[in-house]
Amino acid sequence: MNPAYRDRLLEAIASGNADQFAGDLEAMGIEVGEDGELTIKNENKSNRIKYTCSMCETNIWGKPDLNVMCGDCNVAFEVAN
Numbered sequence: 001m002n003p004a005y006r007d008r009l010l011e012a013i014a015s016g017n018a019d020q021f022a023g024d025l026e027a028m029g030i031e032v033g034e035d036g037e038l039t040i041k042n043e044n045k046s047n048r049i050k051y052t053c054s055m056c057e058t059n060i061w062g063k064p065d066l067n068v069m070c071g072d073c074n075v076a077f078e079v080a081n
Contacts, residue, residue, distance in 0.1 A: 013038065051077035 009025075012018050018025060022032040031039045048061045053070035060068065060077060068077045 050080040052080040053077055 009018075009021050012021055016036050018038060019032050019036055025032055025038070029041045031041055033039060047063060049064055051060050051062060051066065051068060052058070053073055053075055055073040055075050056070060058070060058072070059080065062068065066077075069075065070077060
């Protein structure tokens with residue numbers, strides 16, 4: 001980020017005028033409320049789910065619809081509850 005731009009942004013935040021930078025802040029995951037209050041978005045961007053081997057109970061995490069076999073048990077991992 002350009003240092004001069006960063007300084008203007010920090011000054012706007014400190015003075016409560018961050019709404020002029022709302023688009024840029026939104027892109028950084030910061031929401032500007034109607035009252036000018038800043039809120040950091042807490043999005044869970046992880047789309048991983050937990051899989052478990054039904055025999056040895058080894059756990060792995062991966063994308064939905066993953067088709068994986070346990071190398072020790074030669075059994076397909078199942079979606080964990």
